[in-house]
Amino acid sequence: MSRQRLERYLPVILILLAVIGFVLHRTGLLLPVEGLLIRVTVPVQEGASRVVAQFQQLRQTIRDLRDLRQRNEALEAENARLLLENIRLKEVETEASLCGDLLNFAQTRPSFDLQGAHVVGRVIGRDPSNLQRYITLDVGREAGIARNMPVVTGRGLVGRIIEVGDHWSRVLLITDVSSTVNALTQSTRASGLVQGQADGSLVMRNIPQGDTVSVGDTVFTSGLGGNFPRQILIGQITEVRRNDYELYQSATIWPTVDFDRLEMVLIVTDFQPIENQ
């Protein structure tokens, strides 16, 4: 084929190749090749991520010196600790009054869910697109990671594992538009679905009109649906939208996890999601 003819047909050839790649990916035939390529690229990604992290650390140090960030951070950490402690105590109080059973209370303490088997994963990459919200972790099948395992940090729910390789895994963040989490509010036990928005924020939908929802209330996973353990913190309500002509009300949620600064996460490995059973 002459060079001119090749140039003329090149866009069509490349589009066809992309479509073939798409079809092979959908049918799963591309998985071995993808697995091999990801296996090669993950260490590179990990290295690059480490360099970026070190660079960021350096930048952070300079910034720290400039505005006494250390002191501010210590106060913020204390504030966060007290806030979490406060939330935990409130939760304990609610649980106690709801159940009145100490044994059951001990079993359902939120901290106990996370003290079981877990794996610490380091975030080594994020989705290259602005339109999707995933992170890549440096742990995979060899560390006992499986699909649908919940991923958390000390501050709350991060997401769930959707793809696993031998030494890597991908996490669908709860801020992605395709993510849905069954949740309830702490004080009034109003239930609803927490969904990710296009801009990375969170909205709790399908809250029955009769339920009381107020700004400042904290939102936890409800455990309904069996995809996430119950009582994992998701965030705090910042706005409530209620229209009399609608069946449900909705609320905007400020996530307690800072998704832009995720570095280390915990994967809860002793929880069996319904889809895995």
Add this chain to the structure above:
Amino acid sequence: MSLYLVVPLLGIVALIQTTLMPHLAVRGVFPDLPVLMVVSWSLLRGSGEGVVWGFIAGVAVDLFSAAPFGAATLGLIAVGFGWGVGKAAAFRAHLALPLLATFLATVLYDLIFLLVVQVAGGAVVWLDSLFRTILPSAVLNALLTPPVLIGMRWLHLRLSHEEMEW
């Protein structure tokens, strides 16, 4: 420019996109370096090379992405081809044209990306994504066009005598 150089170059760009760029987010969106580079190269070298750059950059991005394979590739091929048709003549006509070109390229790329995600059965919120993510990201990319274009122009001038080899 030899493919032996283009492939590692765009591979590194995809790597930077997945590791460094998310840390440079402004109001929730971060720059899309592969789009910026493919647009700049197409404007400078025409659709013949633009489409090859789009394909290679797209495959590299798809490898790092959880999106269905082909979402980025198809978007970047379209950008590389479409934006190379006008080539340098249109680009030199007005200073604002490269910025506008990048703005429109980002919108087109993101829409094709979302379309492929939807075809593959993924959840897509079209209007929300358009107003909350695609348009802000297009504005950010447009603002970053001058420095990227300067870099690509330098590369273009250094390789001006060369044609792409494949």
